[in-house]
Amino acid sequence: MVWSQWIRRRALVGIVGLWAATGAPTAHAAGPASAGQRITDKIGEADGARTDGRLAEAARLYGDAHALIQGSEEYRGTGVALDVVLQAARLYREAFKASARDYALCRESEALLDAFVADLRGRGQAVPSTVSDEQAWVAECLADAPAPAVPVVSEPVQTTPAEPTPDEPSTAPESTVVPPSPEPDDHPDPTDDTEPRGRALPIALVGGGGAAAVTGAVLLAVGLPLRARADDYRSEVLGSPEYLQRGPQDRAAIEAALGSYVDDERRRGVALMASGGAVLGLGVAAVIVGSIQLARARPGRRDRSARARLDPQLVLRPGRLSVGASLRF
Known part of the structure; x- marks a missing residue:
């Protein structure tokens, strides 16, 4: 395959040279001969680039050779142009x-x-099938190509300044017209989209506090x-026939173990109740605070609920934990 391509290129150069030497009329001997030489030289450059592996450069040089052929009526539309x-x-x-697409x-x-x-087609000649095949491949290649980016040109916005009154001509520049800023509203719109965001925290407090x-x-x-279950279990063991059949030493050991068990359960119960009371x-408190915040977030209730105050009360006494809160308006 490589030798056949090399022979074809050599034959192409030879055909152009032969055409330049013998195919031109006498009246235009200098012009066509010089055109044929330029075509031959350009094809030779393309052959050299292809031999060196510079495929894209070789393709462009063949394209330059085709441009030279198109500029000469003797070679235009011939088999040399097709090759x-x-x-x-x-x-x-x-x-x-060979490239990265x-x-x-x-x-x-x-x-x-x-x-x-x-x-x-301008000469009324048919398109060879080999050319149609190359066009089909190009169409398939460009079908996968990304669309070229279209630059976005923003048009300048022209503002029309207010016309001055006849009695008082305007001295301010036309480009310095600034609209007055609106006054802050003391009574916000109940349909404002910021309202749901203000209710998110109270809802979370109520939900988390409930849990x-x-x-x-x-x-x-x-x-x-x-503690009560441990005492019941201790009484059940001490009153069982198995315990009564034991000797004095075994009874003492069982009573000591039961006493330790009852103490452990009592401490465990106290710890659970203390933790439960604190969490409760x-x-x-979280439910109360969240409810107050929800009441304040309701339209029409802000002035009244703004005066609401929550006073939490936490009293820790030996053996008892008291948690409360007072709500004042």
Whole structure:
């Protein structure tokens, strides 16, 4: 495949040189001969770039050779032009595959093929299938290309200044018209969108306080009967036949173990009740504070609820925890 392409390129250069040497009329011997030489030199540069692996540059050089051919009536629309265009299109394809999907190469190939096809149709010639195949590949390539960014141009906004009265001409610049700022409203609109955000914290306090109150009540309910249950268990063991059949030493050991068990349960019950009372008190306080905040957030109730004051009361006594709150207006 490589040798066939090399032979084809060499034959292409030879055809152009032969055409330049023998195919021109005598009256225009200098012009076409120099055009043919330029075409031959450009194709030679493209061959060198392709040999060095510079595929995109080689494709563009073949495109330059096609531009020279289009400028000469002797070579325009001939098989030489077709071969040059096909070489450029195939090199564009190879360069695109070797690059990181440079869609600019596909657009350059599209422009070259469109110009060649337009020239063929202008001459009434049919489009070769090989050219149609290259156009199909270019269309498939550009179908995946991202859309080019369209620059957004913002138009300047023109403001119309107020016309001065005939008695008092305006001396202020036209661009310094500043509208008066509105006065702050002491009575905000009840439909203001900031109202839901102001109610979020009170709702959270009421919900969290309710959950804490329930948790504290559960802890109180669990810790309160522990001492009584331990005493009942102790009485049950001491009155059982198995205990009465034991010796004095075993009875003393069992009574000591039962006493330790009852003390542990009592301490555990006290700890649970203390924790439950504290959590319950905090939960109730949170519910009260949240309710007050919700009342203040209601439209028409702010002036009255603004004077509301919550006085929490927490009294810790030996064996008892008292939690309360007083609401004053």
